[in-house]
Amino acid sequence: MFTFIYLTTLVGNLGIVTLIFWDSCLHTTLYFVLSNLSLVNFGYSSAVTLKVMAGFLTGDKVISYSGCATQLFFFGVLVTTESFLLASMAYAHHTAACKPLHYTTTMTSTIYTYLASVAYICDFLTSSIVIGNTFSPSFCKSNIIHHFFCDITPLLILFCSDIHxxxxxxxxxxxFAVFFPFLVIFTSYLLIFITILKIHSTEGCQKSSSTCASHLTAVSIFFGTIILMYFQPSSRHLIDSDTIVSVFYTIVIPMLNPLVHGLRNKEVKNALMKAYDCLY
Structure with missing residues (x-):
């Protein structure tokens, strides 16, 4: 099952990136963010799922100290980067729906490149701080991580020192990395829905509602599971429930994102049909 999910994630996300690179019609700022989002999905899914699959195949459930730190670092960088990329996409949808005449002047390639660069740099710095603070104390309670990958929550249980x-x-x-992007996304979609209610065309209203609803569903699952996992008191954490929640945002969501953000998009589907016609 994990192999099937990972292969679907691999083909879906790298397929979206390849399609955007191949079709000149998709060389726009919005699809630049979508290609980055697909790469991020592929990246943090690989950081977690490949090790899980190796454990299933070989029966070796051991991870080195440096391997654990590396896995947590890349997972932290890429997941928090996704939250900022989703916020950028939500703001772009808001601009296209609410201020269509200002879209080309507001959402330029320079602004998108700047936003993506800031997201990667900030998330690199914040993850470095978390890694340094997590792995500087000693672990003395046990060497068993009750989780399927190295995550901050199960590691805190193994601390000898105060975890506060x-x-x-x-x-x-x-x-900064979760609630601020979530606030941007919530505000953007709220303004979009207010605009949709003012649309007199039934067809236009249904089309906009369908697109926004699919994006908002994926965003809600992503942020909902992360908030549930990381923003509750440590005393309320249950190993089994935490594992189930983690599966959603580490393995399932990267598989669903190409469908939600890519294949439901008319321009992406047209590019896919053109690629199919060229091959066959």
């Missing part, structure tokens, strides 16, 4: 400083740090960084 690390928990506070994760919470503060989370306010």
């Amino acid at each position: 400083i690390t928990e506070s740090l994760v919470f503060i960084i989370g306010l």
Whole structure:
């Protein structure tokens, strides 16, 4: 099952990136963000799923100290980058729906490149801080991580020292890396729905509602599972429920994103049909 999910994630996300690179009609700022989002999905899914699959195939469930830190670092960088990319896409949809005449002047390639660069740099720095703070104390309680990958929550259980400083740090960084993008997304879609209600055309209203609803569903699952996982008191964490929640945002969502953000898009489907015609 994990192999099927990962292969679907691999083909879906890298297929979207290849399609955007191949078709000149998709060389726009919005699809630049979509290609980055697909790469991020593929990246953090690979950081987690490949190790899980190797454990299933070989029966070796051991991960080295440096391997654990590396996995947590790349997962943290890429997941938080996705939250900023989703916020950028939501703002772009808001501009296209609410201010269509200003879209080409507001959402330029320079602005998108700047936003993507800032997202990667900020998330690199914040993940470095979290990794340094997590792996600087000693682990003395056990060497068993009750999780299917190295994540911050199960690692905190193994701390010898007080975990409140690390928990506070994760919470503060989370306010910036999770709640701020979520606020941008929520505000953008709220304004979009208000605009949709003013549309007199039934066909236009249904089309806009369908597109926004699919994006909002994917965003809600992504942010909902992350908030449930990382922003509740440590005393309320249950190993089994945390594992189930983690499967959604590490394995399932990267598989669904190409369908939600790509194949439901008319221009992407047209590019896919052109690619199919060229091959056959």
